[in-house]
Amino acid sequence: MFSVLLSSLTLVGCGSGADGQPDDFHGGRDPIIVPEDTSLAADGGVDGGNPYEVRGSRVMHYRIDIGDFTQPVDPLSPELKAFTLSDGGTRPLTVQTSPDGTFRVTDAPAGRYYLQLGTLYVVSDSRTMDLDRYDLGRRDRAGTTTPLPVTVSASNLAPQPYDDFPSFEAVSSNLGEFAYLNANAPVPAGATFVDQLPVRYMSTNTVDELLVNASRGDRLYINSLAERNNGTFTYSTIDRFFTPDPLTMSPTVSNDLYGTFQLAPQYTARFEWWRSRFEAYQVQVHPQSVPSSQGLGISPTPWDSESWYGYSGDLMFASNPSEITDLVTSFTYGNPYPFSWGAVVGISHGFQIPATLLPGTTWGGVTGNLIDTRKLSVATAGPITPRITPAWDLAVDGRNAQQALTLTSLTPRITWKAPLVGSPSAYRVRLSRLSASDTRTVASAVSTIHTSETFVDVPPGILQPGQKYAITVYSYLTPGVSLAVRPYVMESLVDIASATTVSSILSTPAALAPELHAEPEPSFEPEPGIKPTRLYRMREQLTAQH
Structure with a gap:
C-alpha cells in the first residue's frame, strides 16, 4: 500500500461529490505537466540554472468503479534519492520534492545518474523522469491482519460426484480485491446449495485481508470455476457467479455472502x-x-x-x-x-x-x-x-x-x-x-x-x-x-x-x-x-x- 498526501486529488471523466469517494475530492486539480525544455525555480517560476537538472513526477494513479484518480505520492514512501558513481563510491545529489508530486534533481551532472527508490535503481541520462505508479482500488481501503470470518450461502452450485472442498473467488474492482474463498468444511456429493459454509478468506493483492465497505461503493463478484478440457489443455474458467447484496465487512462478526449462482456468459x-x-x-x-x-x-x-x-x-x-x-x-x-x-x-x-x-x-x-x-x-x-x-x-x-x-x-x-x-x-x-x-x-x-x-x-x-x-x-x-x-x-x-x-x-x-x-x-x-x-x-x- 502506498502512503499519499491528502491534496491534489483528480478524477478523470466523472463529476465530483460521488458516493463513496474521498472526503477531499473537491480540492482536486490536474497534475502539473512541465515542458521538456523548461527549468522551474523554487517559487514555480522559470530559472536559468543548471541546464542538466532532472525534473520528474511521482503520482499515484487509482482506478475505481466511477473513474480514475491521481494523487501525489508521499515523498518519503520510499524516499527518492539520487547519486552518481565516483571513485568507487557514490556522490549524493540533491532531490527537491513538491506537494504536487513533482521533483527536481537540481545538481544533476551531464550524462548518467542514478535514482533510487528502495531497492529499485533507475540509471539514465534523461532530463525528465516519470515515476508515476498505477493501482486498482480506492486509496482509503482498510484491512485486517486477523483472519476474516466469512461464510457462503448459495444455491445453484454445480453438483460434484464426490465430497468436495470447493474454492470460490471474490473480486471487487472498487476495492482492488482478488481473494480466494477456500471451504473449511466439505460439501456433500451432488449438493447444489450451501448454507453458511465456512470459508477461509485469502486476499492475494495485499498482505492484509481487505474489508468490503458498501458505503464506499464496494461491490463483489463471487465466482465459481470449473475445470474443462479442450483436447489439448485442461484449464480452469469461470463457470458460475453471483453478486451478493451490498455489505460492509467486519473483522469481529461473521460475514455471510449469499446469493444464487447463475451461469456466466460464455465466449470462445x-x-x-x-x-x-x-x-x-x-x-x-x-x-x-x-x-x-x-x-x-x-x-x-x-x-x-x-x-x-x-x-x-x-x-x-x-x-x-x-x-x-x-x-x-x-x-x-x-x-x-x-x-x-x-x-x-x-x-x-x-x-x-x-x-x-x-x-x-x-x-x-x-x-x-x-x-x-x-x-x-x-x-x-x-x-x-x-x-x-x-x-x-x-x-x-x-x-x-x-x-x-x-x-x-x-x-x-x-x-x-x-x-x-x-x-x-x-x-x-x-x-x-x-x-x-x-x-x-x-x-x-x-x-x-x-x-x-x-x-x-x-x-x-x-x-x-x-x-x-x-x-x-x-x-x-x-x-x-x-x-x-x-x-x-x-x-x-x-x-x-x-x-x-x-x-x-x-x-x-x-x-x-x-x-x-x-x-x-x-x-x-x-x-x-x-x-x-x-x-x-x-x-x-x-x-x-x-
Missing part, C-alpha cells in the same frame, strides 16, 4: 500459438536451462480495454508441461463482467535453471521465462510468436556469467548484448541472493536496476562479501511507451513482452570485507510486467512438481 477464443518459436530460445535463457511449463490465460481489465490496473483474477487459465509443437486451439470461457471491461491474453514459457541451485538442494533457484501479454482481440487475430527474445552474452567484468564465477569486486560491471528479436524499450537487471532452506534454493531479490543501455555498474552496498548471487536480465518491449523514462508504467500496460537471461551462481569472497555496507532488505516486489497473482500461480505450478 481461438489461438494460433507458435510454441516452437518461443522454445527455440531456451539456451539463450541459460545454456543449461530446462523447459518447465507453458501457460495461457485470459484476464479481465477493469473498466478499460486499453490499460490494465491491478489484478482481478483470470477468465481462464491453462498450464501444460512444455512442448515444442505449434498449436491451433480454442477455449470456451466464462466472463461475468460488464461490457466496458476489456480482456488480455498472457502467454508464458518457463524454464528452470539448475545452474542456480546451491549444493545439497534440488529445487528452487532462479527461473527464466518468455512472456507476452496483448489484447484479446490482437491475440486471436494472428499467430502468437516472440516479439522480444533474451539478451545474450551475459558477462560480469568481462567474464562469462553463465558459468560459475567468483567475483573480484562488489561493484562489478554487468554487460550483455541486445536480443536477436525485437528492440527493447528498456532492461532490468535483478540481483538475487541465494540461500538454502532444506532442499530448496531460495532466491531473494536485493536490487533491481532499470536501464536503457546494455550494461550497468552495480552501486556499492548491494553485493555483500561471502554470499552467493544470481543475475537476471529482463528485456522488455512496450510498443508506443517510453519505458526507459517511465519505469513503473508496466503496472498499467495491456501490450508488453519480456524475456530473461540468467547467470549461473556468482560468489563474492569474504576477503572483500573492507567494501562492506549495510545490506538492503530483500525485495518481494513481483517481477515487473507480471501481475502478482499470475506469478504466484506460475510458481505454484513449479512447486507442485516437487
